[in-house]
Amino acid sequence: MAGISGHWAFAFGVLGNIVSFIVFLSPIPTFYRIYKKKSTEGYQSIPYVIALFSCMLWMYYAFLKTNVTLLITINSFGLFIETIYVGVYLFYAPKKAKVYTVKMLLLTVVGGFGAIILVTQFLFKGVVRGQIVGWICLVFSLCVFVAPLGIVRKVIKTKSVEYMPLLLSVFLTLSAVMWFFYGLLLKDINIAAPNVLGFIFGILQIVLYAIYSKKERAVLKEQKLPEIQKPAVIVEDENTNANKKLPELTQEQIIDIVKLGLLVCADKVHVATCPNDTNCGVKATNNVENIPKLQTVEAN
Structure with missing residues (x-):
């Protein structure tokens, strides 16, 4: 029975790697635009710095465990790609944005991650160390999954889905499902629990997109109806020409x-x-x- 659950855990881990790989690559169009225009155009660096910090935390947790190899593979790629994103941002960002990004890196990657390693290495040992790091990852992941509430609030307030891409919401939801079952089959609550919240918020975003995109199309259709009846203007323009x-x-x-x-x-x-x-x-x-x-x- 343990062997069967292990095989299913491996399968969900591979699927989680594939979906998370796509999620990590989703900002490429944004950075291509930054490269073409040689400017960050008001884009924020916080999502990429936080994602970098998250990958480092999960990598550290995975190295303390013995049965979460697939967690190491995807977060290794995430660490690599997020470092590139932050580097490109720092290269093209204005001076003020560069200073802010460097401060965020020092606060999270250097200060935060360094403090977690020092405290857990010197104050805790063995299984307890892994549990403490796991709880830190769990709390941080919950904070990351709560972050989209700002986008949800903006969609409800503006009644527009312009700032909520559907494909990204779908892939984030799929990622949460895969990693939830991966953690559940491995009996690792630190991996499974945050993804429950991620799944709930993902479904909420998809439902909101379906509701407000339909209303938005209806409004646009009503606004375009009066523009159809303009034959007199067209005839006049042709005569003039x-x-x-x-x-x-x-x-x-x-x-x-x-x-x-x-x-x-x-x-x-x-x-x-x-x-x-x-x-x-x-x-x-x-x-x-x-x-x-x-x-x-x-x-x-």
């Missing part, structure tokens, strides 16, 4: 056209008044042919 395509005549061309009209009219009158004069037709033809700028008008 058609008028703009007509060539503009210069003052000289207009004078030539007027002269041409007057000459043609004069010749017709002359032909009508002297039908017996054989030179009338010749004069009219010569007058029309001697107009110098007729070809210019036709070309334009």
Whole structure:
């Protein structure tokens, strides 16, 4: 029976590694944008510093245990990728943000983690040391899982899911499920307990996304309805564009056209008044042919 639970624990641990791997890679688009724009654009470094500190804590706890190898593998990757994120942030952040990030690193990674190692190494031994570190990890994980309550509150207040990505919520929920069963099958409450809260908050975020995204689409649809009835404006714009395509005549061309009209009219009158004069037709033809700028008008 113990062998079967061990196999199931290994299976859930592998699935937890896969899902957590995707969660750790989810900020890559954000940092690619930072790299392209050479600026952090108001992004905060706190999530990445806290994630780095969390990975270090779980790594320390895993080394004190004997049956949580898969906890070591995923947190090793998390430690690596979060270090890169913090490094990129420090490279492109403005001076004020850099100073704040360095202070956070000194407070958590150096001060906090260093103090935990010193206290547990010198004051506790054996199994008790592992239990103390486990309880520290449990409390810290609960604080991390409570953090999304700020996003939930913002979604309810603004009635918008703009700041709550659905895919990340789904993967965080799946991660909580996998690690809960991993800890449960290993009978490790320090791993299982925090993920119960993580699962509850994950489901809450997904439900809120479903509710408010549907309302948001309905509002957008209502706002777009009045914009459909605008045929008069479109026709007017087309007429305006058609008028703009007509060539503009210069003052000289207009004078030539007027002269041409007057000459043609004069010749017709002359032909009508002297039908017996054989030179009338010749004069009219010569007058029309001697107009110098007729070809210019036709070309334009």
